Every structure is written in C-alpha cells, then in structure tokens.
Amino acid sequence: MAIAEDETTSDQTTSDQTTTETHTRTCPLCEAMCGLRITVEAGQQVKLIRANQDDVWSKGYLCPKGTTLGHMHHDPDRLTMPMIRTGDSWREATWPEAFAECERLIRGVVETHGKEAFTAYIGNPTVHNYSLSRYVGAFTGMSGISPIYSAGTVDQWPKNVSSALLYGNPWVIPTPDLDRTDMLVIMGANPQASQGSLLAAADVLGRCDAIRERGGTVVVVDPRRTGTVDHADEWLPIRPGTDAALLLAVINVFAADELIDLGRMAEFVDGVDVVVAAAADFTPEAVAETCAIPADRIRRLAHQLAEAPTSVVYGRIGTCNQEFGSLASWLVDVVNMLTGNFDRPGGLMFSSPMTEPLAHLPRPSQNGPDGRAAFGRWTSRVRGAPEVLGQVPVSCMAEEIDTPGEGQLHGLITIAGNPVLSAPESARLAQALPMLDCMISIDNWLNETTKHAHVILPGQGHLEQSHCDEMIWSWAIRNAAKWSPALFPPPDDHPREWEVLLTVAGLFMGAAADEIDTALLDDLFFGGVVGTVVAEPTSPIHGRDQAEIVAATPGRGPDRLADFSIRRGVHGDHYGANPDGWTLARLQEHPDGVDLGPLESRLPELLQTPDGRIDIAPAYLLADLPRLRARLGRSEDGLVLVSRRHLRSNNSWMHNIKVLVKGKDRCTLMIHPDDAEAAGVTAGAKARVSSESGEVEIPVEVTDEMMPGVVSLPHGWGHDVEGTRLSVAREHAGVNSNLLAPGHLVDPLSGNAIVNGIPVEVTPAG
Ligand SMILES: Nc1nc2c(c(=O)[nH]1)N[C@H]1C(S)=C(S)[C@@H](COP(=O)(O)OP(=O)(O)OC[C@H]3O[C@@H](n4cnc5c(=O)[nH]c(N)nc54)[C@H](O)[C@@H]3O)O[C@H]1N2
Ligand SMILES: Nc1nc2c(c(=O)[nH]1)N[C@H]1C(S)=C(S)[C@@H](COP(=O)(O)OP(=O)(O)OC[C@H]3O[C@@H](n4cnc5c(=O)[nH]c(N)nc54)[C@H](O)[C@@H]3O)O[C@H]1N2
Ligand code: SF4
Ligand SMILES: [Mo]
Numbered sequence: 150m151a152i153a154e155d156e157t158t159s160d161q162t163t164s165d166q167t168t169t170e171t172h173t174r175t176c177p178l179c180e181a182m183c184g185l186r187i188t189v190e191a192g193q194q195v196k197l198i199r200a201n202q203d204d205v206w207s208k209g210y211l212c213p214k215g216t217t218l219g220h221m222h223h224d225p226d227r228l229t230m231p232m233i234r235t236g237d238s239w240r241e242a243t244w245p246e247a248f249a250e251c252e253r254l255i256r257g258v259v260e261t262h263g264k265e266a267f268t269a270y271i272g273n274p275t276v277h278n279y280s281l282s283r284y285v286g287a288f289t290g291m292s293g294i295s296p297i298y299s300a301g302t303v304d305q306w307p308k309n310v311s312s313a314l315l316y317g318n319p320w321v322i323p324t325p326d327l328d329r330t331d332m333l334v335i336m337g338a339n340p341q342a343s344q345g346s347l348l349a350a351a352d353v354l355g356r357c358d359a360i361r362e363r364g365g366t367v368v369v370v371d372p373r374r375t376g377t378v379d380h381a382d383e384w385l386p387i388r389p390g391t392d393a394a395l396l397l398a399v400i401n402v403f404a405a406d407e408l409i410d411l412g413r414m415a416e417f418v419d420g421v422d423v424v425v426a427a428a429a430d431f432t433p434e435a436v437a438e439t440c441a442i443p444a445d446r447i448r449r450l451a452h453q454l455a456e457a458p459t460s461v462v463y464g465r466i467g468t469c470n471q472e473f474g475s476l477a478s479w480l481v482d483v484v485n486m487l488t489g490n491f492d493r494p495g496g497l498m499f500s501s502p503m504t505e506p507l508a509h510l511p512r513p514s515q516n517g518p519d520g521r522a523a524f525g526r527w528t529s530r531v532r533g534a535p536e537v538l539g540q541v542p543v544s545c546m547a548e549e550i551d552t553p554g555e556g557q558l559h560g561l562i563t564i565a566g567n568p569v570l571s572a573p574e575s576a577r578l579a580q581a582l583p584m585l586d587c588m589i590s591i592d593n594w595l596n597e598t599t600k601h602a603h604v605i606l607p608g609q610g611h612l613e614q615s616h617c618d619e620m621i622w623s624w625a626i627r628n629a630a631k632w633s634p635a636l637f638p639p640p641d642d643h644p645r646e647w648e649v650l651l652t653v654a655g656l657f658m659g660a661a662a663d664e665i666d667t668a669l670l671d672d673l674f675f676g677g678v679v680g681t682v683v684a685e686p687t688s689p690i691h692g693r694d695q696a697e698i699v700a701a702t703p704g705r706g707p708d709r710l711a712d713f714s715i716r717r718g719v720h721g722d723h724y725g726a727n728p729d730g731w732t733l734a735r736l737q738e739h740p741d742g743v744d745l746g747p748l749e750s751r752l753p754e755l756l757q758t759p760d761g762r763i764d765i766a767p768a769y770l771l772a773d774l775p776r777l778r779a780r781l782g783r784s785e786d787g788l789v790l791v792s793r794r795h796l797r798s799n800n801s802w803m804h805n806i807k808v809l810v811k812g813k814d815r816c817t818l819m820i821h822p823d824d825a826e827a828a829g830v831t832a833g834a835k836a837r838v839s840s841e842s843g844e845v846e847i848p849v850e851v852t853d854e855m856m857p858g859v860v861s862l863p864h865g866w867g868h869d870v871e872g873t874r875l876s877v878a879r880e881h882a883g884v885n886s887n888l889l890a891p892g893h894l895v896d897p898l899s900g901n902a903i904v905n906g907i908p909v910e911v912t913p914a915g
Contacts, residue, residue, distance in 0.1 A: 171188045172189060175631045176218065178215065181352075183210055185199070185200065194223070198218060214809065220806045221803070226876055231604060251604050251606075265556065266556075266560055271564050271565070272564060272567060272571070273300045276620055276621065279707040283710050284707070287671075291670065291674070297539060302899070304470070305466075305469055306538070307478040307479075307896055307899040314769060317522070324499075324748075325461040326459075326497070326498045328627075330496070332459070333463065334462040335381070336371070337466060337471075342794040343794050344796075349624055365457070366382050371467060372855065389471060392468045395436060396484055398447045399451040400487060401431050401433070402448050406451070406452070410489045417753045417761070433447035435781060461485060461496050462484050467791070471906055472896065475898035476898070483765055500622065502630065506620050529541045530557075542901070562589050563588070566598065567800070571864065573842075573904060574842065589606065590602035591605075594875060609646065613640075614635050615634050628720075629743060631736075631742035644667070678713065682713075731743075788858060788911055789860075792904050792905055793819070794863060795815050816847065816863055816866040819862075821851075821860075823857050824855075834913065836914055839909060840907050845884040887904070
C-alpha cells in the first residue's frame, strides 16, 4: 500500500559491524496506528524505521512522522530525569527528591487554600498513551482533583455533547465506513495532513481513491482546497462556521423532495418531525449566501446523499472548533440517519473493538437524575461558564489563576499538554502560570508550558513502554487490535507514567511521598473497575464475582486493564464463559495485529439513553437554532482566520525533530491572491495579523488554495520563548496562532473554543 505523500524515511547512522535487530511496533503518534519495523543497533540505537508490510491493519502504510520515533527517543532535549526549578534555574533530581518536592508544594497549597485550589489540564498525547489515559481516571478519583480543563475543549467537545445527547454516552462516536461507502462527504477535516481523527484508518487518502475507483464520489467541504481535495471529485468552499446551516438546508431538501428513509433506524429514532420542522426555514436559498455555496449545489448534494446506494457525511475539527460546533456535530449524524446510512455498511457506524473501552459500558456520571445528559450543573467562578460534561472552556484557566478571590486557583497539574501554545487566550495563560504556588507537569520536554512548572516529572520514552490504543480502536473503520511490547527497557528506577499519576494522587490523599505504595493503589483501582463492570447489567460478565475476576487477571498497570477490557469485551473470553474468545495473552501472539473484520451494526445494543432510543431532536440543541438563524442575517466583510495542520507536524510538540522541520517554512499565513492584493501583502514578505486579542507577524503565502475572505495559520508554533529546552524548535520558531484566539469565543452549547472563523485584520508588517 501507499506511503503518505511527502514521503521520507529517516535512516540514522549505519555501520555493518554491530548487531542489529528488528522490532515490530505500532506508531503511537496518531489515529492511523501504523505498523512499524524498527531496526535497532547494538541494543540501543534506533537505526531505521520502515513500514511493517505484514501489519494486518496498516498494510505497509506510514507517514514521515512515524519514521522519526528514533530521533524523538534519542533527542538530547528529551527529559529522562525529573526536573526541579528554583527561580529561573533547573536541576535534575532523583525520583524520590522530585516526589518529596511535589509533596512539599502540594501540602503548601492544600494547607492554605484547600484542595479546591488545584486543578488539572489533560493534553492530547494522553489519548495515545494508555499508561496515561487509563490512569487519569484513577488520578481523578483518588486525588479528588477534577481535571476540568483539557485539550478536549479545543477539539471534539461538540461531538461529545452530541453523542451524550443522542446515544447516552459522550464517547460512543460513530465513524464513516470508508471501505464500503459509495459517497463520502468530508467536512472540516484534512486527512492528507491529519491522517484522520475520530476516524481511525491507515491511508485515508488511498481509501478515498478506492471509493472513486469503485464508481463512488468524494466531496470535500472546506474553506481551503487542501491536499485531500486531490483525492476527491469536488471541493465545495464553505464560509467558516456555517456547516450547520448547510446541513439544515440539506435536511430541508430531504423533506421537501421526500428523500427521508431511516431504514432500520426507524425502529429506535424519535423526533424526525421535529428536526424537519426545525429545518423548514433553512432552505438552500436562505443559506446559500451565508455558506457561500449556491442553492442548486446544496439541492444536488442532498439528492446525491439520499440517492447514492450508500453515503456518509464525516465532520471533524473544522465542524467542532467553530461558532456552531455542537449544531454542526449533531447534524452530521442526523443527515446520515435521515438517509438510512447509519449503523449500516457504507454509512456512519460504531466499531466493536476488541479492547472495548470502559467508556462504552457504564452509564456516564455526567447524566442528570433522569438518566439523560445534563449540562450546566455548576458554573466557572470568573466568567460563569456552564460546565459541559464536567469541563469548562480551557480559556477559563488563565482567568481562574489570575483573578484573586475565594476559589482562585493556586495549583495546577498538567498531564501531557502544552496549553500555552494550544489554548486560546494563550498570552494571558503564559502570564498567569507564574502566579501559581504549585505547578507540576507530567511531560517529556521543557517547553512553553512546562517551563512554568516547579517540578517536571517525565514519562518514559515512547519506545520504553508497551503500547495499546485502547481508546482509539472504538472509532476504527475495522474491528481490529494490536499490542506492542516495550522496545527498550526504561532507565533504572524510572517509574511508569501510571505510577507517577498514582504517586501524585497519593500525595493528595495525604500520604508522604516515601510511603506511597503504587501497587496497592493500582490493586484498589483495578478492583474498583472490575466491581463497576460486574455490576453493569449490559456487561457480558454481569453478576460475576469481583474477587474471582481480579484473581484471574494477572499483571499490573495498563496491561492488566487492557487484558480486562479485552476479556470482558464483545470478543473476549468472558473469563471462561466464551472459551474461544480473546485475551491479552492471545493478542500478544500476533505482533502484526488481529483483524476481526469490517464493522457490524451495533444498535440498539450500544445505546445508553434511559429509554434505549435515540431522540434525534434534543431540546438542548434546538435551543441554539435562533442563534444560527441570526447568523444568516450577518454579513462578513473582513477576513476570518482558520487553522490548519501539516503532515510533518503534530500539534505543538514535534518541532524539535530536525528531519520534520527542515526545509520550507511551514508556519505561514495562507491568503487568497485577491485578499493579498487588497491587504497590500506580498508572497514571502511578512504580514501583521491582528485580532481583538493580539497580533503576530508572519511570512505570507499567497495561494488560491484559500477561498476569498479566509486566511489560514497552523497552530502549535511560537517556540521563540525564553527558558525552554527545545534547541531545534527554537530555530524554527514560527508564531503562536492562539495569541489571536480570544478566549470568550466559544460554542455556547459545548464550551468548545472557536479557533476557526476568528475575525482578523491583515496588513503589511513593519
Ligand atoms: N488555533 C488552534 N488551536 C488548537 C487546535 C487548532 O486546530 N487550532 N487544535 C487543538 C487540538 S485538536 C488539540 S488536540 C490541542 C493539543 O493541545 P495540547 O494537548 O495541550 O498540546 P500538544 O501540542 O499536543 O502538547 C502535548 C504535550 O505532551 C507532551 N508529551 C508528548 N508525548 C508525551 C508522553 O508520552 N507523555 C507525556 N507525559 N507527555 C508527552 C509534549 O511534550 C507536550 O508538552 O491543540 C488544540 N489547539
Ligand atoms: N500531521 C498531523 N496530524 C495530526 C495532528 C497534527 O497536528 N499534525 N493533530 C491531530 C489532532 S490532535 C487532531 S484533533 C486531528 C484533526 O484532524 P482534522 O480534523 O483532519 O484537522 P485538520 O487537518 O486541521 O483539518 C481541518 C480542516 O477544517 C477546515 N476548516 C476550518 N474551519 C472550517 C469550517 O468552519 N467548516 C469546514 N467545513 N471546514 C473548516 C480547515 O481549513 C482544515 O482543512 O489531527 C490529528 N492528526
Ligand atoms: S500516519 Fe500517524 S500512526 Fe502512521 S506513521 Fe504517521 S504519525 Fe504514525
Ligand atoms: Mo486534537
């Protein structure tokens, strides 16, 4: 199969004399989960990384980032020892020293202000690291610290809201069945760069090509003519933030032209009439100008979707990080339901992963007394933002730290996150973090965020731990699984990240650093997880004896949890009840992975709504329609800014790898030729981009890839900050696009940031 466009491999030093061995491993960097072959020299130096042609899932696909895991492992800037800061100076510390310092700092804040003065921020790599993702829950439960801030509110929170309302669980998220669909509409995603998100598949572009080769159609709806469009039949440029209006117009046409046919979904979907009524005034003509898509094209789109043998609309970050993120995320699923392309081959489907995550099972704690998703159970102190699924907008964090008064934040734990670059209102956050009395970062680099920590507790290197993408398989396009052993032993005494989390949790429980027994805490946690699952009526091991299950699950840490999630999952051995079923030990016998076949229908079994049905028209979402109607009357004269990604970059944290950042500057302002002329900016020269919250100066890239009126910047740059340890990234600093993102711009239903569609002004710099 194909190698990603922009192919590179990054061979490292070669010599013929030393012993080499080759390891099979899954790349932990993105949702493509590519199989790798890693050649290691003398037991310690990564020499070469190639695609694993035998991988049953990725079949020889990989991208340039995957070939750089060796560079990342050997990066001299990567932290391998804890770091303690005094003033501006850092020193390496032993683990006992570092934990003792954490104890002192935590005690100081808790004794003066109470535990409520602490919070946690959870960053994106947590999802790709099961030592972290599995134990964040343990950390929260045991420490009593609520991680109410995360990268989730600059990402998929609107989709979580939609899933909580429609399916009763924020993490039950459908994914497009790429391999069997006849028509794919990609809205606000660019798999050419991202490789797919909430859509786990290797080689998404190859699969787009395959759709077209079998006579199908691919349409991309995006303000930018991305690299994905090269693999599509058509590009529909859309004004940022107007996807919900477009989708309502599509529904309007479905209704007017009698195209609605729910198929088997009719059995458990309520509220179709309500949705149709809501779409009544969103005619194609009413939305055309706002969306910048002609009415007849919208009408044809509706017919294409309804009349193709199968069709699927897939929306991702462009439909979330925007003004109407929740409405758009909801309507994507609704459109698929109304054409009957839901939970059936070729439409949006739910996977049946081997490692069934806990999130698929127990009813979520966020639900209200009637069992339905509840929002706004409390509000943030400073701006009064309502909680949504337990979190408030990440942009609230700065004001909660820098605003004095009862309830002010004095302590912060960051877990694999870099909010100083990734969160809106980032200038204010960078100024607020030094005000904290205790900041502890669990992170592998000293970067723009962690430089403010008092203590940094590094995780093991990505190659020093076993790996299993437990969470991500639940939106994979096939039912598959893989598990990889650690490739290198971790340095002596280096605790695993789950042990670090449990130790910090123990400190919050009041234990002294040197008396915390992480094995004991792990047993407590595991026992609790097993107890929850055996008590859950829909679990295949419902009613089984908790102690018996615990005793039958050997090991520790995330591997024990993975074993449990496999064995109690749909394909599991159910601890003897299904003797042919899977266990972790059995999965481990398949280093190239296990493929259990294409997706199968999972409804209504997966529904966790109180009545086991789908209310397609939740009042919470309908209440936002007047705001969308008002948008139709708003003309936008100035420029708006959207975000983009690049294949050779990964949010903010892989710019320290030389082979990825070398060459052409990728942190540029993309602008349409007409807009460039009007603004008086020219290719290669610098422009000043300003918004109500800040300004940056950045090289201009004039390109008709952009639709007129929209400019684009990548996020995750701005590495020219003093006091970090990122020697390569500093040389390729770029600018921080989130200096331009005002914190108050959020989708009101989800609290998710609006980083697409920010009004900006562009002028020549200097
Ligand atoms: N303007 C704009 N802003 C955006 C976006 C956008 O499209 N536009 N996208 C948003 C999205 S989708 C996301 S997910 C966020 C990302 O936001 P964050 O998660 O806050 O940022 P990352 O850049 O992913 O930073 C990851 C951090 O984890 C550390 N790290 C990497 N691997 C490990 C590990 O294995 N263990 C530990 N302990 N640490 C590790 C890195 O050093 C880094 O500090 O950014 C968001 N911000
Ligand atoms: N190489 C690489 N891969 C990554 C990442 C990375 O940083 N680099 N990040 C990972 C993470 S954390 C995530 S969440 C995923 C994200 O994966 P994707 O969702 O595919 O993200 P992007 O590549 O940023 O593509 C978003 C597209 O939305 C468009 N867009 C912006 N505003 C709107 C709008 O209002 N409407 C519509 N229809 N489109 C709009 C943008 O122009 C852009 O082309 O990627 C993941 N994979
Ligand atoms: S596509 Fe994603 S999983 Fe595959 S090699 Fe690249 S970064 Fe790794
Ligand atoms: Mo993300």
